[in-house]
Amino acid sequence: MRAGIACLVLAYVLSQFYRAFLAVLTPVLKTELGATSEDLAAASGIWFLAFALMQFPVGWALDRVGPRLTSMVLLGAGGAGGALVFGMAQGPAAILAAMALIGIGCSPVLMASYYIFARSYSPAVFGTLAAAVVGIGSLGNIAGSVPLAWAVEAFGWRETLFALAGVTLGVAGAIGLLVRDPGRIEGSANGSLWQLLRMPALWPVLIMMVVCYAPAAGLRGLWIGPYYADVFGASAVEIGRATLVMGLAMVAGSFAYGPLDRLLGTRKGLILGGNLLAALCLIALWIWPVAGGWTGLLLFAGIGLFGASFPMVIAHGRAFVPPHLMGRGVTLLNFFGIASPGIMQFATGAVHGAVAPVPPEAPYEALFLFFALFILAGCAVYAFSGDRTD
Numbered sequence: 001m002r003a004g005i006a007c008l009v010l011a012y013v014l015s016q017f018y019r020a021f022l023a024v025l026t027p028v029l030k031t032e033l034g035a036t037s038e039d040l041a042a043a044s045g046i047w048f049l050a051f052a053l054m055q056f057p058v059g060w061a062l063d064r065v066g067p068r069l070t071s072m073v074l075l076g077a078g079g080a081g082g083a084l085v086f087g088m089a090q091g092p093a094a095i096l097a098a099m100a101l102i103g104i105g106c107s108p109v110l111m112a113s114y115y116i117f118a119r120s121y122s123p124a125v126f127g128t129l130a131a132a133v134v135g136i137g138s139l140g141n142i143a144g145s146v147p148l149a150w151a152v153e154a155f156g157w158r159e160t161l162f163a164l165a166g167v168t169l170g171v172a173g174a175i176g177l178l179v180r181d182p183g184r185i186e187g188s189a190n191g192s193l194w195q196l197l198r199m200p201a202l203w204p205v206l207i208m209m210v211v212c213y214a215p216a217a218g219l220r221g222l223w224i225g226p227y228y229a230d231v232f233g234a235s236a237v238e239i240g241r242a243t244l245v246m247g248l249a250m251v252a253g254s255f256a257y258g259p260l261d262r263l264l265g266t267r268k269g270l271i272l273g274g275n276l277l278a279a280l281c282l283i284a285l286w287i288w289p290v291a292g293g294w295t296g297l298l299l300f301a302g303i304g305l306f307g308a309s310f311p312m313v314i315a316h317g318r319a320f321v322p323p324h325l326m327g328r329g330v331t332l333l334n335f336f337g338i339a340s341p342g343i344m345q346f347a348t349g350a351v352h353g354a355v356a357p358v359p360p361e362a363p364y365e366a367l368f369l370f371f372a373l374f375i376l377a378g379c380a381v382y383a384f385s386g387d388r389t390d
Contacts, residue, residue: 004068004179008113009136011075011171014164015106016140017148018079019047019217023225023243024148027236028157029095037226039092041349043099044222048342050103052335056193058108059331063324066181067112076172078105080165087161105168110137111331112179118318118326119182127267127315131258134311138254141220141247149240196325196332204385205317209310209336211378212275215282215371216307217341218348220246223367224300226352230360232292242297249301253308260312261389267316268387271309275375275382278306282372289361289368310337319388344374 022029022040029035035043054074061070082101089095110133117129151160196202220243228234228242257274261267281302285291291299314333321329351370355363 004175005113005116007171007174007178008067008071008109008116009133011071011079011106011109011175012113012133012137013140013143014075014079014168014171015109016137017144017164018083018102018106018140019044019051020141020221020243020247021144021148023220023222024144024236024240025152025157026222026225026229026239028152032157033089033091033095035092035095038349038353039095040226041222041345041352043092043095044218045342045345045349046096047099047103048217048338048340048345050100050342051107052339052342054104054107055111055331055335055338058111059193059328061108062111062115062327062331067108067115068176068179068181071108071112071179072172072176074108075105075175076169078102078107080105080169080172083161083165083168087158087165109175110134111327111334114314114318114330115327116182118330119323123319124262126318127261127312128258130311130315131254134308135251135254135258138247138251138308141250142244145242145244145247146237146240149236152236193328193332196321196329199320201320201386201388202317204382205313205320206333206336207378208271208275208313208382208385209317209333210340211375212271212307212313213310213337214341214344215278215375216246216250216304218344218371219300219303220250221341222345223348223352223364227364230357231290231364242300245297246300246304249304250308253305254311256305257309257312261315265389266387267312267319267389268382268385271312271316272379272382274306274309275379278303279372279375279379281306282368282375286365286368286372289365313337316385316388344371 022044026040058070078101082098082105085094085101086098089098113133114130117126121129224242224246225239228239260270264270281299285299317333318330348367351366352363355366357363
């Protein structure tokens with residue numbers, strides 16, 4: 001079981017890498033393929049939307065087929081295949097197709113580990129285990145910053161993508177060999193998503209899933225790159241350093257959230273407080289969009305740190321889900337959490353394109369305010385949720 005979980009965590013490292021690596025590739029894709037910021041926002045959004053839409057068949061497959069086969073097939077075909085298509089891309093359209101395939105490939109790996117945790121471990125430690133997977137997996141964010149920039153400069157971006165395709169295929173094979181499916185539970189073939197959607201207690205948590213991850217994912221996965229390039233004239237290596245700082249903050253935030261629900265005796269209060277602090281950092285960037293140096297980096301780090309509540313929100317929602325619907329329950333929560341960044345990438349691309357870049361920070365002022373209001377609206381709904389710990 002431990003070896004199988006390790007393989008799924010490694011696959012989630014790749015998932016985090018793939019959702020965040022476009023920020024560092026921004027300069028070279030603009031130069032060699034003629035991709036615009038809006039093209040890259042759409043590509044990032046396609047990854048999240050493909051990932052999110054797959055949660056429904058993945059939830060069914062986890063309950064009926066099991067996590068081993070579900071993860072192995074999708075990661076091998078979609079993840080490795082998409083990286084290969086990306087490496088051969090000749091224009092923005094191929095990048096869109098590649099990101100859709102990669103999103104499909106990455107869609108089962110986190111929920112497969114959560115499914116095993118929910119079925120094989122005590123409910124009291126679910127939040128800690130879930131946060132640990134996200135924390136370790138967020139090392140993919142780190143790999144998608146300075147190390148990726150170095151690899152692109154040393155070997156070229158196409159060669160780097162071909163190597164990543166090979167690594168992804170190898171991890172898929174390891175999942176097939178080492179993951180062990182938990183035993184079936186009676187009634188796991190019955191029930192439906194409608195049973196979950198008819199639970200009023202879940203809806204405020206689902207709304208928080210919509211808002212908690214999208215700002216940090218959108219900024220780290222894409223907009224931090226164009227922001228530093230347009231406002232400060234940063235190079236790929238300098239963008240890599242900024243994304244490294246934000247990525248490290250997201251890792252730290254995931255580990256910090258994990259045990260705090262047990263220490264504080266509340267999930268709702270922890271989640272609500274953290275997201276309000278993330279909104280405060282965004283408001284500070286809106287007020288001071290040319291904050292460079294350590295001030296700007298610390299504000300981005302704050303968004304990453306406080307915006308890492310994703311696994312804790314899933315733990316909050318999981319506490320309401322009956323055991324025979326666990327696969328569909330965790331993937332429903334994940335759908336709301338992942339669809340939102342995809343939709344927001346399209347929305348923020350439109351916001352960015354609608355504001356004249358004079359001065360160059362003007363479009364980013366609008367983005368920071370948009371993200372801040374988005375979080376605050378979700379917090380207003382989530383404030384009415386019922387607290388529940390295990």
